[in-house]
Amino acid sequence: MIGLYDLWPAFVVVGLVWPFAGIPLFQRVGFETNSARIRTIDGMRGYLALAVALHHSVIYHEFLTTGVWKYPPSAFYGLLGQVGVSFFFVISAYLFWGKLLSAKSSVNFPALLLKRAFRIGPLYIVAIGAVMVLEVINAPIDYSAFATYERAFFNLLFGVFGYVPLSSFGVYTLAGVTWTLPYEWLFYFSLPIVAIFSRHLVARLGMPVALLGFSILMSAGGGSLAYCYLGLFAGGMVCATLEANALLVKVHRHALSAIALALLVYVFVTYEIAYAPVPMLLCIGSFFLIVSGADFFGLLTASRSVRLGEISYGIYLLQGLAFVAVFSISPVRDFALANTSQYWLVILMTMVLLVFMALVAHVVVEKPGVSLGNSLAAGLLLPTGETIGASEVRPWRMPRNVTRQFADRS
Template identity: 80%
Template sequence: MVVALLWPLAGMPLFQRVGFEANAARVRAIDGMRGYLALAVVLHHAVIYHEFLTTGAWKYPPSAFYGLLGQVGVSFFFIISAYLFWGKLLSAKSAVDFPTLLLKRAFRIGPLYILAVGLAMALEVADGQIDYSTFATYERAFLNLLFGVFGYVPLSSARVCVLACVTWTLPYEWLFYFSLPIAAIFSRHPVTRIGLPAVLLAFSILMSMNGGGGAYGYLGLFAGGMLCATLEANTLLVKVHRHVLSTMALALLVYIFATYRIAYAPGPVLPCIGAFFLIVSGADFFGLLTANRSVRLGEISYGIYLLQGLAFVAIFSIAPVRTLALDNATQYWLVIVMAMVLLVLMALVAHLVVEKPGVSLGNSLAAVLRLSTQRETREAPVAREVWSWRMPTSFTRQSADRS
């Protein structure tokens, strides 16, 4: 219901300007689901934030539903990343230019991330609780600004993360991107392109069942996204009506929420992968995911995800609003709706002012890098030809001098 109240916002004229120019074809439903995944994470943190305001503790929600809401949202984000980028490797007709790919990812993730982290650190400075006498403070500040490779760590150990602790996912995203050059080796053969994700998924399940940490669950999610991309590339999709697919995908999600409390385990990971595969096959949740407003929310989903902590801080820093919210549950959710409206507007402005220009700049720099690489490639054979032409002359002259 809270999310439904945000639906009219996506119809604002300004939302027609969102989106990136992309050449790669993608499943429209995946773009449409991103916004709802990000909003699910926001609702997850809204419940955590209530506990934080009342007790000062930042901990997992007492409600299994709201606990899973955020974790399932993150699970699908991991699956989508693997699906898209492994899919790029599978569809590439020539060697992938990984420096260019990483450069473009840096300018896709980095500008808004640095803005959010900069605001978070500025709030910490304003609080005046930072110890400037220790080297660790400056080390944290430096690592915080590295485009999310190390995530965000508060400068003061006495403060809970201003960004609602959402940046923990970015190091795993970067680790996946950095692994792509190795993964590309396996993408070239029909057997290994399905064998690699299958082996990784089996390995993650085995390690998780034997007491492995959450990282093995994340590995399984990435492997599941890769597997979905491989099955799609081999046209091994579920070919039934999209309403049937939507019903099946919805049933898998209901099963997850009705059965589990933690999403990063083999039990819920496999239904998440299955639900996503059904979406790749054509499930659109009865048209919801492919609606224009859903796609527009999806385009600003990174801002919704990354800026949610700042929206909470902005709203709950107002003492009368905080008092109103903590009076009873109804008023708290009313304030949360206000915070989410603010968040969507913040994400929209950030998308237009920061994200789109950042992506455009990244594309321009990537084009320059490609031209430079192509120039070096063209000049290298010419240099070898000149060298091979000059060698005999030099050698003859040296031989004559010795004689």
Template identity: 35%
Template sequence: MSPTSALPALACLAVALATCEFIRRLGSARLPASRFVTIDGLRGYLAFFVFLHHSSIWYYYLKDGLWQLPPSRLYAHFGQTSVALFFMVTGFLFAHKLLHSRGTPIRWLDVYASRIARLLPAYLLAMALLFLLVFTATGFSLREAPSALLGKMLDWLLFSIPSKPDMNGFIGTFRIVAGVTWTLPYEWLFYFCLPFLGVLLGNRPSPVAMAIMAGMIWLVLKAWQPNWTLAYMFVAGGLSALAVRSTHLQRFAASIPGNLLCLALLLLPGVLFPSAYQETAILILGLAFLLIAAGSSLFGLLTQALSRFLGEMTYSMYLLHGCILFISFELLIGRDNAKAFSALEHWLVIGAITPLVVLASYLSFRFIESPAMQRSRQLSALLGKPMLALKRLGRHPTAG
């Protein structure tokens, strides 16, 4: 069997969906109401395709020691196309929120508290696993100065914005999480730009919010250099939020021709381009995303309850699958043994750990992500106390 055959991907996806169905039958979780159910259904597949992308990378890494794109457009685009669509989802949802809020003041503290509650808890879990696995791989012995190690740990805890350094002498630390944290600085930079995007969309952010976010943008760009081509992905999502209001577009997107066109547009970049990060590929994917946001369900696939259930655990799956791959190949099987695997044996291992990836992602969502998101308002109130105190101090200064 070819290591880049599509059959293992289909088999693993079937295992993942079967695992989701098993978990759903055990529990009584209800899917939340959503205006954009097609996007909810899309996200889970994107995260799972990223897992398959890194599973393919691991096969070749074990053979030649090089962590690079697999020699297959299918498996390369499983990662790159998924990331492009993830960024479009982010751009769409927040542009839609800003458009919906025109004419009403936005509580920016609530917005950023919700982002912290959404991204930080599961990220801290991933970082705890990263640190534990680094120390496990290095025999729980200190191999660099404590101050240097703590500084590197801080870099990782800051969503790897400063850097993604090797820790405690373990070369290729980023492999433990499959390098997925590289996308998070882009997410945060976009969030910090929201007040300025709000101005373009007819909102009036407070000068304080704009000043604070300008400072955050300056700090991020001082520590990290983005690939600005990827900004087009957020732009594509934002423009989609404007376009989906068209009832004509909604009707076409939900039609059979609309679904066929959407499917063709999703597949086209993988046929035409080696990378999804080229401008033309981004444009094509942007059109596909526009149709999905407008209601194209890929013939009902994206609106199925199972797809939406998989979509709920997207972020945890994105963060945690790398750790499970690392544990499987480096710690349990052993690199030398895994290196000797045939393509079939490698993909049988991936199929075997697929239920673990789904289960770990579900548990992380259920017990870490979801409770934290439900407490975002309490976090907003907590963060607002120092600002409220400063306002009161300004109104009633203490006599010197």
């Protein structure tokens, strides 16, 4: 009998989902863009999103059986979600701070934010719209209250304010993943301010190091988790600055992979939460080794990994809807809850469904949205500013030629 919190089923699920990224349909993923990104980071994203989905899959079992949505008692499955989110924050800061460091002229921030809105917003609105429709169908809503329409309006603002359900039914329909988006937007809105420091050789490293130190002090003192999130963004900025100044770890990529993997294993075997100073620093350190060339022995640069990374936003955002779609079918739900072995089998089916949902959303919603955002941003070019394109990206020193063209996603 497979236990709900056994570790190996999670690896089996990912291992069985991975081959699907090799089918011809996945050749349509990717964005036609001039943005330069590092292939290993693209390869990370899919696994990070799947880790968050597996984190919520064990939570969902408790929710189905007791009606309570709570953090899992398993440190491993708890950390899957937190470490996944931690790396997403680090990656976002790394990419956008790196853009500022590489820009040869002033940055057109209105255009940059507009492109972000059309990268994040279209699929977000589709997901939120689906959830609110389900709420209207399945839950009592007070249509006489102004607050109901106010919540619906703010819910549709591209995730800037997160998602506030119209009723109790909508609380877990998205698996609670939208809480990260307001933090992402706060970072994007801060870019015009932090850009002041990107032009100075000392300040470009000193400022993020100071922010990281501040977050460690506040987190160690029992402060809000927001201080740890700040530290993760600051850590990504530090990694980008070190790379921009060619201060990478110059050893063989297999050695880097072994050390990066060892740091992550240490986090999982030692800590119960990732939102604390030491595990936060270990995650940042592991990411810096990835930036330096660690590719987890070729896994992160494999084409299937990169393709999963391209649809990672959909995997992350649509997981709750995939759970609802599968477990709303009474025979399937009863089969899954009969024993944990059958539950894991249904979770495997759910993950496959989620990957294909993300693939369709990528082709039908994300790619057109990015294309529209790029077109609109092109009309916002100012006489004194430029958007950031491939021709403006400085060829940062890398240990191997592992860059390719993709769009940004955090």
